[in-house]
Amino acid sequence: MAKRENYEERVERFLMPLMEENQYELVDVEWVKEAGTWYLRAYIDKEGGFSVDDCEKVSRRLSDWLDQEDFIAESYILEVSSPGLGRPLKKEKDFARSIGKDVDVKLYRARDKRKDFKGTLKAYDKDTVTIQEDGTELVFERSEIALIRLAFDF
Numbered sequence: 519m520a521k522r523e524n525y526e527e528r529v530e531r532f533l534m535p536l537m538e539e540n541q542y543e544l545v546d547v548e549w550v551k552e553a554g555t556w557y558l559r560a561y562i563d564k565e566g567g568f569s570v571d572d573c574e575k576v577s578r579r580l581s582d583w584l585d586q587e588d589f590i591a592e593s594y595i596l597e598v599s600s601p602g603l604g605r606p607l608k609k610e611k612d613f614a615r616s617i618g619k620d621v622d623v624k625l626y627r628a629r630d631k632r633k634d635f636k637g638t639l640k641a642y643d644k645d646t647v648t649i650q651e652d653g654t655e656l657v658f659e660r661s662e663i664a665l666i667r668l669a670f671d672f
Contacts (some may be wrong), residue, residue, distance in 0.1 A: 525549045525558065527592060532561060532583050538577065541565070543602045546608055549594075555669035558584075561601040568600040606667045615640040620669040621649060625662050637671055 526547045537544045545561040553639045562576055574598055577598040585591065607613050607621065623635040635658075637651030647666060660664050 522549045522635075528587075528589065529558065529560065533562075533576070533580065536579060537562070540572070540575070541545070542568070542572065542576070545605065545612075556592045557597060558590070558594050559597045559599070561599060563600055565672075573598050573600075579644075604667050604670070606665060607639075613639070613647075616668060617641075622667055622669045623647070623649060623658060623663060624665040626664045627662065629662075633664075638667070 524665045526549055529542065530541050532546070533544050536542070541564060543563045543668075545562075545563050548557075548559045550557050550559070559578060560576065562572070564572065577596065580597055580598060584596065605612075607616055619639055620636065621639045623637075625633045625635075629631070634651065635651055635656060637649035637656065639647070640655065641648040645660055646661060647656050647660060648655060650656075
């Protein structure tokens with residue numbers, strides 16, 4: 519198992535009982551390097567919205583556990599937050615609740631000279647995602663999708 523998957527999995531396992539205890543939803547955990555700095559991020563939500571007090575509660579418990587377990591050798595910044603409007607679809611439950619909603623799809627490589635698509639999520643399975651864009655059904659292999667998230671207009 520790669521370091522990233524190991525870190526994310528261990529943090530998820532720690533957080534799950536805390537999520538159940540407080541009726542929170544663990545949206546995602548990610549270990550990423552941005553501009554030379556490592557980040558450990560936990561995205562959490564709950565019915566009615568995730569408050570600053572909720573964030574503080576999770577952040578303190580997670581920080582204390584990480585200090586105690588001390589399994590991450592690199593220096594990093596811990597972030598606990600709500601997934602916000604640009605919430606990515608990553609897990610089965612994310613896709614299931616987003617059927618019929620508009621999504622933005624960004625590809626790793628251009629298809630028909632485009633990397634960005636917007637349409638209504640019609641279907642998904644373990645290998646593909648289907649959207650309808652301007653009356654045309656488009657099927658993407660999950661492996662070609664860099665990011666898929668709920669679309670939002672301002």
